[in-house]
Amino acid sequence: MMENLFLGAIIAIKESIDCNKEFLTELDREIGDADHGINMARGFEAVVNKLLADPQTDLAAGLKKIGMTLLSTVGGASGPLYGTAFMRAAIPAQGKTEASKELGAEMLQAAIQGIKDRGKAVCGEKTMLDSMEPAYHAFAEGIAKDKGFLECLELACCAAEEGVEYTKTIIAKKGRASYLGERSLGHQDPGATSVLIILRALTDFYRKNS
Amino acid sequence: MVGIVIVSHSMKLAEGVKDLAEQMADQQLKIIAAGGMEDGGIGTDAMKICRALQAANSADGVVVLADLGSAILSAQTAMELLDEEYGSLISIADAPIVEGAISAAIQASIGGTLTEVIHAAEEARGLLKL
Numbered sequence: 334m335m336e337n338l339f340l341g342a343i344i345a346i347k348e349s350i351d352c353n354k355e356f357l358t359e360l361d362r363e364i365g366d367a368d369h370g371i372n373m374a375r376g377f378e379a380v381v382n383k384l385l386a387d388p389q390t391d392l393a394a395g396l397k398k399i400g401m402t403l404l405s406t407v408g409g410a411s412g413p414l415y416g417t418a419f420m421r422a423a424i425p426a427q428g429k430t431e432a433s434k435e436l437g438a439e440m441l442q443a444a445i446q447g448i449k450d451r452g453k454a455v456c457g458e459k460t461m462l463d464s465m466e467p468a469y470h471a472f473a474e475g476i477a478k479d480k481g482f483l484e485c486l487e488l489a490c491c492a493a494e495e496g497v498e499y500t501k502t503i504i505a506k507k508g509r510a511s512y513l514g515e516r517s518l519g520h521q522d523p524g525a526t527s528v529l530i531i532l533r534a535l536t537d538f539y540r541k542n543s
Numbered sequence: 544m545v546g547i548v549i550v551s552h553s554m555k556l557a558e559g560v561k562d563l564a565e566q567m568a569d570q571q572l573k574i575i576a577a578g579g580m581e582d583g584g585i586g587t588d589a590m591k592i593c594r595a596l597q598a599a600n601s602a603d604g605v606v607v608l609a610d611l612g613s614a615i616l617s618a619q620t621a622m623e624l625l626d627e628e629y630g631s632l633i634s635i636a637d638a639p640i641v642e643g644a645i646s647a648a649i650q651a652s653i654g655g656t657l658t659e660v661i662h663a664a665e666e667a668r669g670l671l672k673l
Contacts, residue, residue: 372586401590404620408552408586410613413620416589451616508612 338432339395340384342538347377349534350527357530360523364510368409369523376407376415392432396423396440410508411524414448414461421447434475434482441469441489458506459517461524464496468532483543486536493529500525545651545660546573546599549644550592550609550618554579556640560608564644569652574644575599587613592621596633604632604657606664608644632657636664643667 350357350373357370380402389395400420404412425439445465454460471492475485500522505511510522547564551557557578564574577595580586592607599605607618615635622633634657636643643664650663 404617405581405588405590408580408584408588408613410616412587412613413589413616417620417623451620 338542339392340388341542342535343377343384343395343399344381345538346531346534347374347381349530349537350374350377353527353530357523357527360521360526364505364513364517364520365523366409366509369411369527372407372409372411373415373527376403376412379403379406392429393423393426396420396426410452411461411527414451414524417447417451418444434472434485437482437485438469438473438476441465441472445469452507454507457503459500459503459510459522459525460505460507461522461528463500463503463522464493464525464528464532467492467496468528483536483539486532486539490529490532490536493525493532497521497525497529544569544572544601545603545647545655545657546575546601546605547644547647547651547660548592548595548599548605548607548618549574549576549578549640550587550595550607550614551576551578551640552585552587552610552612552614554583556610560641560644563641564648567645567652568648572648572652573599573601574648587617589617589620589624592618593624596621596625596629600629600632604634605629606647606651606657606660607633607635608638608640608647608664609635610640634661636661638664638667642670646670 354370354374358367361367361369380399383402389398396419400416404416421443422440425443429436454462456462456466468489472485472489475488501519504515505517510517549557549560557576561574561576575595575598577592580588596605609615609618618635646667647660647664650660
């Protein structure tokens with residue numbers, strides 16, 4: 334059951350990225366190198382193919398496999414960033430057989446730390462962290478208020494949406510967009526947006542399957 | 544002898560830099576190109592870089608020359624994956640990829656240590672062409 338749910342969630346993410354492939358690439362055309370949607374779609378297609386060919390029964394092993402696959406198939410900076418995020422998320426998942434909201438928070442926190450270590454970025458620099466970190470805080474706050482898993486995920490999505498909006502108001506400090514300086518204002522960050530797309534896909538999947 | 548790995552978004556660019564650097568290098572020197580994606584497309588692949596680092600490594604270490612952006616992130620990811628095996632034996636030179644690779648190849652060929660090869664590559668930043 335665990336492996337089916339895990340695979341189902343990853344397929345849901347892949348489908349959502351596919352649907353938003355053009356949108357993400359268009360966002361990246363404005364302030365980057367116009368490949369984010371294409372790269373993410375290629376990466377998650379490879380991930381799903383790998384997991385279908387070699388189903389993972391263990392959550393940590395599955396996350397690690399996703400990370401390694403993204404490292405070698407995404408191509409752009411989001412490859413090592415998302416790759417590191419998934420591989421770091423595997424660490425708290427080690428030995429766990431059931432996904433709880435507490436584990437979800439730990440995984441999200443480990444993933445954020447991985448992205449910070451890899452990209453040397455902090456919040457406010459117009460990166461994926463600007464949606465991911467508020468999402469984590471909202472998720473953790475939900476747990477503190479004893480909300481259910483789904484509600485915690487919904488809170489995280491709302492915070493990530495606000496985070497994406499916030500990226501329109503700030504100047505890019507990392508990656509290709511940083512070459513644009515003030516011209517990056519008014520544009521939402523593609524990486525922050527793909528984080529939101531993934532979170533929404535997970536939330537919708539959980540809603541349908543719980 | 545210190546090995547050299549060339550990381551670029553482009554397979555052709557990495558191969559080309561390797562060819563240029565090899566002209567100046569000792570035949571024993573290992574220069575490995577890790578450019579582009581498995582399918583030949585533009586991008587960087589941390590797992591491919593991992594294999595290149597392993598192939599370039601001898602007991603003396605490896606210097607990485609990279610182009611920009613994700614080339615650096617992917618090289619750092621590859622180094623982290625190999626950390627237990629090689630640790631501080633692998634270093635990225637903060638240097639222009641072409642000039643840095645040629646300087647590094649010369650220094651490595653004359654038996655320079657890891658620190659000396661990195662230094663030679665990084666000195667290439669100040670190289671005047673005119």
